[in-house]
Amino acid sequence: MTQEFDMSTRRVVLTMLKTKGPLAVSEIAKQLGITEMAVRRHLNTLERDGLIESKLVRQAMGRPTNLYSLTESADELFPKNxxxxxxxxxxxxxxxxxxxxxxxxxxxxxxxxxxxxxxxxxxxxxxxxxxxxxxxxxxxxxxxxxxxxxxxxxxxxxxxxxxxxxxxxxxxxxxxxxxxxxxxxxxxxxxxxxxxxxxxxxxxxxxxx
The missing domain is CATH 3.30.1380.20 (Trafficking protein particle complex subunit 3)
Structure with a gap:
């Protein structure tokens, strides 16, 4: 059951990145209603599988943050006609x-x-x-x-x-x-x-x- 939930959550993360563009861990956690630690675990798995990539972006205020986006490989997971x-x-x-x-x-x-x-x-x-x-x-x-x-x-x-x-x-x-x-x-x-x-x-x- 836990494994099925994890895979479902990762699919949701991929869909979010597809529809909303690059997102920070905090934004993903807020929209999913789970902790940032849990989000990072999913992101680590997706990054290991070559489905997402991160880019360090400087903010107007505060420290730089990583924004996550889909790779070309992940794009192939979505329906094509x-x-x-x-x-x-x-x-x-x-x-x-x-x-x-x-x-x-x-x-x-x-x-x-x-x-x-x-x-x-x-x-x-x-x-x-x-x-x-x-x-x-x-x-x-x-x-x-x-x-x-x-x-x-x-x-x-x-x-x-x-x-x-x-x-x-x-x-x-x-x-x-x-x-x-x-x-x-x-x-x-x-x-x-x-x-x-x-x-x-x-x-x-x-x-x-």
Whole structure:
């Protein structure tokens, strides 16, 4: 119960800093109705986790005080509707230039990602390339795990799709991801399950050519 309360209080602190801007310990304590010592404990945890940062600010009167504000990492905790903007823009592009132009955009994105990551694959065995690709996708928010079967087949499972809203409407995004995997891995890759098509995950079966 105490741990749940602590996490709830930290969420409130983060929301306060998001909506009210940089705040001093005394201001946070007053608004929460708890002691400054308790506030400092929460702030220490949030600062350790890289979610807030402090800056010493000189006052017109009295000693300088620390003001706490959110880091860029904390900003990612709050809801974003980027996909709505993306879908609106892609919809406008379809009306102006046709579906083929949107597919070309996905193709160009695929090529840029291949250029960005192919150096990490060079000189590696297939298993090491699969591991490197899983790490890349994890860093991009796909919540990936991978495994190797006894027959030499590798499996990559993506449990989250950051672009699922876009891929639901523009399936070419999924096709480009598959092609990117094949190019980076230099292997035969088959998608055996897909989040966009109702699966519990996106799953890829990988075999050496």
């Amino acid at each position: 980027y996909y709505n903007l993306t879908l609106d823009l892609l919809g406008e592009l379809v009306e102006e230039a046709g579906e083929a132009k949107v597919q070309l955009l996905f193709e160009r994105r695929k090529e840029k990602m291949i250029d960005r990551y192919e150096e990490q694959m060079q000189g590696k065995e297939l298993g090491d390339r699969v591991k490197a690709l899983a790490e890349i996708q994890n860093a991009n928010g796909y919540m990936v795990n991978w495994s190797a079967d006894e027959d030499g087949t590798f499996v990559i499972n993506e449990h989250n799709c950051p672009i699922s809203q876009v891929a639901n409407q523009y399936n070419h995004a999924c096709h480009c991801e598959l092609m990117m995997f094949e190019t980076l891995l230099g292997a035969d890759v088959k998608r055996t399950e897909c989040l966009v098509k109702g699966g519990l995950k996106c799953s890829y079966s990988i075999q050496a050519k």
